[in-house]
Amino acid sequence: MPTVPNNRPDQAVLAQVPDRICTWCKVPMAKRLVGAGRFIHYTCPKCIFQHTTKREDKPGSQA
Numbered sequence: 001m002p003t004v005p006n007n008r009p010d011q012a013v014l015a016q017v018p019d020r021i022c023t024w025c026k027v028p029m030a031k032r033l034v035g036a037g038r039f040i041h042y043t044c045p046k047c048i049f050q051h052t053t054k055r056e057d058k059p060g061s062q063a
């Protein structure tokens with residue numbers, strides 16, 4: 001497993017996060033992890049609309 005630099009610790013996680021399109025601008029929103037990586041914070045680069053969603057982490061424990 002490669003070592004992740006400290007300046008971009010969430011890069012690998014964000015790469016698996018689906019993009020979200022701004023409701024009004026129809027452009028991809030910027031993504032960042034918040035809440036110790038439990039939540040995804042989306043920010044629109046145009047209208048600065050913000051949206052936070054909880055990560056759906058399913059580690060395969062579904063019975």
Ligand SMILES: [Zn+2]
Pocket residue numbers: 022023024025026044045046047048049
């Ligand atoms: Zn927007």
